[in-house]
Amino acid sequence: MQSKFFSSRAILFIVAxxxxxxxxxxxxxxxxxxxxxxxxxAKVEMKAVLTSPPNVPPPxxxxxxxxxxxxxxxxxxxxxxxNGVKYVYWTFGGTVPGSFIRTKIGDEVEFHLKNxxxxxxxxxIDLHAVTGPGGGAESSFVAPGxxxxxxxxxxxxxxxxxxxxxxxxxxxxxxxxxxxxxxxPEEGLSPVDKEYYIMQGDFYTKGKYGDRGLQPFDxxxxxxxxxxxVVFNGKVGALTGDNAITANVGETVRLYxxxxxxxxxxxxxxxxxxxxxxxxxxxSLINENVQTTIIPAGGxxxxxxxxxxxxxxxxxxxxxxxxxxxxxxxxxxVQGEKNEKVYSxxxxxxxxxxxxxxxxxxxxxxxxxxxxxxxxxxxERMKFGKRTYMxxxxxxxxxxxxxxxxxxxxxAKSDYLNADANRAIGIVLHGKTGEITVNGEKYNSIMTAQxxxxxxxxxxxxxxxxxxxxxxxxxxxxxxxAVRNGK
Amino acid sequence: xxxxxxIVFLLVxxxxxxxxxxxxxxxxxxxxxxxxxxxxxxxxxxxxxxxMDVYPVTNAEYxxxxxxxxxxxxxxxxxxxxxxxxLVDWEDDLSYGKSLTDDAPITNVSWFAAKNYCECQGKxxxxxxxxxxxxxxxxxxxxxxxxxxxxxxxxxxxxxPKSFNKKIGSTFKNYWGVYDLHGLVWEWTIDFNxxxxxxxxxxxxxxxxxxxxxxxxxxxxxxxxxxxxxxYAFRGSMKARYSVKNLGxxxxxxxxxxxxxxx
Numbered sequence: 156m157q158s159k160f161f162s163s164r165a166i167l168f169i170v171a172x173x174x175x176x177x178x179x180x181x182x183x184x185x186x187x188x189x190x191x192x193x194x195x196x197a198k199v200e201m202k203a204v205l206t207s208p209p210n211v212p213p214p215x216x217x218x219x220x221x222x223x224x225x226x227x228x229x230x231x232x233x234x235x236x237x238n239g240v241k242y243v244y245w246t247f248g249g250t251v252p253g254s255f256i257r258t259k260i261g262d263e264v265e266f267h268l269k270n271x272x273x274x275x276x277x278x279x280i281d282l283h284a285v286t287g288p289g290g291g292a293e294s295s296f297v298a299p300g301x302x303x304x305x306x307x308x309x310x311x312x313x314x315x316x317x318x319x320x321x322x323x324x325x326x327x328x329x330x331x332x333x334x335x336x337x338x339x340p341e342e343g344l345s346p347v348d349k350e351y352y353i354m355q356g357d358f359y360t361k362g363k364y365g366d367r368g369l370q371p372f373d374x375x376x377x378x379x380x381x382x383x384x385v386v387f388n389g390k391v392g393a394l395t396g397d398n399a400i401t402a403n404v405g406e407t408v409r410l411y412x413x414x415x416x417x418x419x420x421x422x423x424x425x426x427x428x429x430x431x432x433x434x435x436x437x438x439s440l441i442n443e444n445v446q447t448t449i450i451p452a453g454g455x456x457x458x459x460x461x462x463x464x465x466x467x468x469x470x471x472x473x474x475x476x477x478x479x480x481x482x483x484x485x486x487x488x489v490q491g492e493k494n495e496k497v498y499s500x501x502x503x504x505x506x507x508x509x510x511x512x513x514x515x516x517x518x519x520x521x522x523x524x525x526x527x528x529x530x531x532x533x534x535e536r537m538k539f540g541k542r543t544y545m546x547x548x549x550x551x552x553x554x555x556x557x558x559x560x561x562x563x564x565x566x567a568k569s570d571y572l573n574a575d576a577n578r579a580i581g582i583v584l585h586g587k588t589g590e591i592t593v594n595g596e597k598y599n600s601i602m603t604a605q606x607x608x609x610x611x612x613x614x615x616x617x618x619x620x621x622x623x624x625x626x627x628x629x630x631x632x633x634x635x636x637a638v639r640n641g642k
Numbered sequence: 643x644x645x646x647x648x649i650v651f652l653l654v655x656x657x658x659x660x661x662x663x664x665x666x667x668x669x670x671x672x673x674x675x676x677x678x679x680x681x682x683x684x685x686x687x688x689x690x691x692x693x694m695d696v697y698p699v700t701n702a703e704y705x706x707x708x709x710x711x712x713x714x715x716x717x718x719x720x721x722x723x724x725x726x727x728x729l730v731d732w733e734d735d736l737s738y739g740k741s742l743t744d745d746a747p748i749t750n751v752s753w754f755a756a757k758n759y760c761e762c763q764g765k766x767x768x769x770x771x772x773x774x775x776x777x778x779x780x781x782x783x784x785x786x787x788x789x790x791x792x793x794x795x796x797x798x799x800x801x802x803p804k805s806f807n808k809k810i811g812s813t814f815k816n817y818w819g820v821y822d823l824h825g826l827v828w829e830w831t832i833d834f835n836x837x838x839x840x841x842x843x844x845x846x847x848x849x850x851x852x853x854x855x856x857x858x859x860x861x862x863x864x865x866x867x868x869x870x871x872x873x874y875a876f877r878g879s880m881k882a883r884y885s886v887k888n889l890g891x892x893x894x895x896x897x898x899x900x901x902x903x904x905x
Contacts, residue, residue: 231803243801272727272887275800275828276872277879298879299886300727322875323868330801361794371798374868375790 192310195220195261195341202226203264205254208388209400211350211411212257215339220261227254228269229278229297229332233369236358236384237391237482238560238596241369244389245319245330247280251389252354252415253317253334258284258309260338265306266291272300277321282307283453284315284336292320312340314437314455316413325417329359329377331389333415335455347459348406354413355421355450355472355483356389357382364481365557380418385477387470387485392561394470394485396597402462404491409459413437416452423450423458424473425487427466432459447473462489464498479550484562529610533617533629540618543611548619551602556623562600564593567623576616576628580638583612609635668693668895669819671776676785678774678870689775691897694768697747697810697821698829698892699759701738704748707759709736714755724752727885745809747827747890753882756830756891765893767832770877772894774870777824779817787870796869799825806888830891834877 197220204212205225230249236242247253258264268280277298281290285307294305319332335354359377360370364384376383387394394400402408414421424447433445437455442448450456462468470485471478478484493500530536548566552558556567566572571593572579586604590597607615609632616630673690708715715735719728730750733739751759753767760766768776780786787793799805806827813825823829880886 231801233803243803272730273804275803275888277876296879298876298881298884299888301884321879322871326868326872371794371801374794374797 192260193308197222197261197263197308200224203256203258205248205256206352207248207250207254208252209351209353209394211255211337211352214343214346214350215257215259216343216346218259220259220263223258223262223264224267225256225264226267226269227280228271229274230271231274231276235390236360236370236386237365239367240360240362240365242358242360243330243369243371245276245278245327245332247317247319247332247334251331251333251356252352252413253332255334255352255411256317256336258336258338259343260309260312260341262338263306263308265304266295267302267304268295268297269302270297270299274299278319278327278332279303279321280317281320282315282317282336284309284311284313284317284338286310289320290317296321309338312338312439314338314411314413314434314457316415316453316455318415318453325377326372326374328415328417329357330372331356331415333413335411335413337411344409344457347409349400349402349408350411351400351408352411353387353394353400353470353485354389354415355385355387355419355423356415357417357419358384358386360384365553365555377417382419382477382481385419385472385481385483387483391482391559395561396486396599398561399467399486399488401488401490404462404465404489404494407459407461408487409457411455411457412450413455414450414452418452419472419474419477420452421450421483422447422473423456424448424471425458425460426469426471428460428462428468428487430458430460433457462487464494465489465491466498479559480553482559484559529632530614533621536614536617536629537621539611540614540616543607543615544618547605547607548615556619558593561596561598564591564596564598566619566625568594568625570594572619573626573628576620576630576634577638579616579619580612580630580635583607583616584635584639609639667696668893669696670897671772671818671820674775674784676775676778678771687771687775689772692768692772692894693897694772694776694818694820694894695765695892696819698827698890699748699756700745700810701742701748702744704751704759705736705738707762711758711762714758719755721883723754723883724885725883727887728752728755730885731887741807743807743809745811746807747810747822749806749827749887749890750885751830751889751891752885753830753834753880755885757832759891760893763893765895767830767891768894769833770831770836773823773829773831774873776816776818776820779820781814781816784817793869796824797872800869800872806890827888827890828873828876828886830889831877834880835882 199221201221201223203223203225205227206212227247228249229247231243231245232249233241234244244251270278277296279292279296281292283290285291287307291305291307295303297303315336315338317334317336319327321327333354333356335352359373360383361373362370384391392398412423430445430448431443433442433448434440434457435442436451437457448456448458466489468487468489470487472483530539551563552566556565558565564571571591582602583605587602590599612635613630613632620626620628620630670693671691673688675686675688677686712718716729716732717735727750731739731742757767778785778787780789780792805825808826810826811821813822815821816823
């Protein structure tokens, strides 16, 4: 028995030596001989670098397949989903989405899944990159205070979602238990200048969007697929303002975009850019010149584009109410030289009068027709003003004047608004760009000039001043006229 | 007249049964029949009368136990019966230190330890079916599982971190007079490992159709099951030697007096 065992060991050793020698001498040749990714050897051990969003670990470039040790810790912890709104997230690695895992085809991943002792619940992980029952879920079911180890070989290149699959699965995903694992092809992905990690998810809270305090998960809303928040990287504003992702003019940017769901499909779009290349659904098929790419729940895509002009580019789910009312909005800030051939900026502001469009014609700044019925009282002014507000202002400043964190300043209890009515009139008349501070928060976006009559502006501002805890000022058409003429 | 008297007698008897509290901190639970999470209409579970501890076992009570039974002290326990997390936050064998309070439930104890604790008190751990039967009651009814607010309250707790160090009795008293079944810690049951959850919840649908036919049909009306799903998943992830920070226990006992059959 012993001699038999010994001889098989010896054979193994010789075979290993042969492989070693051949890999040293005929490097290129051996690559071609590898026909199946199952046969790629993975000998050397290496600890995987994991990153939290929006960062991505360094490329695998031309490294060979290895035995890759991945250590992932599960944490249940409280975070902020938007200003003043707390939520208990369940996370892989402490962030939503979970840490980014970057592998090379043929890697043998030894996965250590650790469930923190303070956690309440058992969890597991299903990696879509795994070939095997449950994608690893079966072998990784781990109680609080324990660690499970399992291993798998990555056989197919692509960008894959991982998530928790413990009952009730929907709830674990809805609380943030998802992330991305990238399997690079043998030659690695082509080098680019900037890489980022973005993942969309929908959240269901007991209170409505923006309701303050600790908001528990609402199972009924999740079952009804009625999301309160649709966000990138786990919270409103994770990618706006100071958190915006950045690039310089002339650079190529690659975004690894996933969608954790649990329910909604993303229509991923970058306002002001066209994706030069999209790895459709994260796989090998490449589409070119794409405006909006679909990312299914539990799916991903790799998008690449070169940035030609400076400015702020807005990432959205182009199911657009999600962007402006539920938080699915991020920013890419590009710095560098202007290129007026590619984009001129505003040249002229002309009045466009469509043929036969008597009703719809746009008023010029000099001859503004008064709206048909002037308001006779404050109550009427409020009534008319509310209508104008709902048509014109609501999309950005929101129904209760709460605005959208980091993008559009609030009108409710707004110190900036209440400080100066004439300034407010001026902003409605002429628009506003540049940084302002409202209630202690900095905002840097653009409000377009509104083509409203003096009467309409008086009404809508009166409505705003007399709502949501503001100073109860009445703005009259005369005040608007004075500001308009004072220009 | 005899009929009326009977009704009055019945009422009094019921009230007496509900308020009767044994000296040792237990209450009588009157048996009954119910459909547990995993059941379909034809699979009901019948619970016979038994009694249950009003509160989970506390740190102070457990300290007395390890004083009396040194084999269960932190440094002396056999690894076969309790893993490395057994009483992990205790300072030493006979002190749980300052971070844990006297009146908070004992946690980080294995099933073996919990079972032995109850046996040493002349009691036993409750069965899953008994535990679930008592835990489906809210303040006023024996079965509150269809109430949205009741389920939401339980789900809220499952999400709230670090509730293990709250005092016993800090949640509500249910219909049976039992406190803290939801809101402090998970609790061991004698047959926790009879739950067939493999960790691959979607596959479990085939594995044991009896256990999970409910999950195949989860719709809005099955909302009540989500909280129970989490309990069953939790039990499924346990092994008898595991000691977990959010897991404690309480004891039960067979009913001493046979409640008389219908009068």
